[in-house]
Amino acid sequence: MPEPRAREVVVRAPAKINLHLGVGGVREDGFHPLATVYQAIALFSTVTVVPADQWAVTCRAEPGIAVDQVPLGPTNLALRAARLLAERHGIEKPVAIHLDKGIPVAGGLAGGSADAAATLLACAHLWGLPTDDLAGLAAELGSDVPFGLVGGTASGLGRGEVIAPLVDNGEHHWVLLTFEDGLSTPAVYAEFDALHDGLEVPEPVIPDALVSALASGSSTALGGVLGNDLQEAALSLRPALDDVLRAGREAGALAGLVSGSGPTCLFLARDMAHRVELADRLAGGVAGAKVLTAHGPVPGATVVGLTLLDGTTTDGRVE
Numbered sequence: 366m367p368e369p370r371a372r373e374v375v376v377r378a379p380a381k382i383n384l385h386l387g388v389g390g391v392r393e394d395g396f397h398p399l400a401t402v403y404q405a406i407a408l409f410s411t412v413t414v415v416p417a418d419q420w421a422v423t424c425r426a427e428p429g430i431a432v433d434q435v436p437l438g439p440t441n442l443a444l445r446a447a448r449l450l451a452e453r454h455g456i457e458k459p460v461a462i463h464l465d466k467g468i469p470v471a472g473g474l475a476g477g478s479a480d481a482a483a484t485l486l487a488c489a490h491l492w493g494l495p496t497d498d499l500a501g502l503a504a505e506l507g508s509d510v511p512f513g514l515v516g517g518t519a520s521g522l523g524r525g526e527v528i529a530p531l532v533d534n535g536e537h538h539w540v541l542l543t544f545e546d547g548l549s550t551p552a553v554y555a556e557f558d559a560l561h562d563g564l565e566v567p568e569p570v571i572p573d574a575l576v577s578a579l580a581s582g583s584s585t586a587l588g589g590v591l592g593n594d595l596q597e598a599a600l601s602l603r604p605a606l607d608d609v610l611r612a613g614r615e616a617g618a619l620a621g622l623v624s625g626s627g628p629t630c631l632f633l634a635r636d637m638a639h640r641v642e643l644a645d646r647l648a649g650g651v652a653g654a655k656v657l658t659a660h661g662p663v664p665g666a667t668v669v670g671l672t673l674l675d676g677t678t679t680d681g682r683v684e
């Protein structure tokens with residue numbers, strides 16, 4: 366049994382967006398093959414874990430983020446992550462997990478996956494476990510969880526869990542329009558299937574033009590090659606998103622697209638100044654939307670606070 370080394374660990378994990386989300390036809394096991402390019406952006410969930418008598422999860426959110434859909438029982442993805450890690454290492458010491466959510470729920474930003482990635486890293490530190498082999502467990506928890514551990518800009522193949530970092534020489538500035546009323550990822554995939562019923566769906570690939578645009582570091586080049594195969598399905602379920610995308614284009618965005626399974630809409634700005642201008646133009650212009658801004662890429666799950674057993678507090682950079 367490993368030796369516990371901390372009495373509180375705080376980890377921050379970023380939201381993800383998909384710069385490209387290529388989706389293939391549904392397989393017999395119900396999954397869709399993906400070829401995606403993820404980018405981690407500066408919108409975070411902060412997870413605190415402490416030893417406790419019972420497994421527990423609590424949740425708080427920043428204003429405008431509705432958490433009523435976040436389960437506080439055994440199906441919570443953060444709790445599942447902690448219990449899976451404990452089970453694999455024969456640990457029988459429960460933890461209490463507190464989620465501070467800065468990522469809209471069911472928004473196509475992988476907020477639950479960020480919580481799970483952060484919890485894996487936090488519990489590994491709390492229990493004195495190695496942190497370099499968490500990717501396998503992450504993939505068991507969900508397709509987007511492994512990317513939450515690494516962050517940056519990366520390709521995702523398979524179901525999205527086979528991650529390879531990509532060279533991204535840019536700092537990209539995004540304006541996000543988020544909505545309290547989320548979209549269910551399974552419902553969006555079901556709509557994708559219905560829209561492609563009887564059609565040949567090509568194998569998804571990572572576009573070379575996107576890889577080149579990222580290497581060039583140019584947001585303008587990036588704006589020309591963004592794409593999301595789920596966008597049509599998200600718009601079919603939520604037609605009002607078409608007006609949101611139009612509003613972003615009219616406000617001068619380099620490009621606009623739905624994030625993952627939606628309903629969050631992403632708008633790419635030329636630079637920081639343009640991002641501020643774009644956010645100002647969109648603020649209040651779309652009913653029911655909250656305007657957020659973030660840059661990317663940023664690193665994946667990171668320890669930001671660690672209280673050792675002797676009470677010494679660090680910023681997490683001890684090893």
Ligand code: ATP
Pocket residue numbers: 434435436440441442443464469470471472473474475476477478480481509548550625626627
């Ligand atoms: P996906 O990662 O599937 O694209 P998403 O980013 O659109 O999903 P999430 O914020 O991850 O959305 O939430 C999806 C659903 O997952 C929620 O509606 C909720 O029922 C469930 N869920 C389980 N655990 C969590 C968690 N820790 N935080 C948020 N949602 C959770």
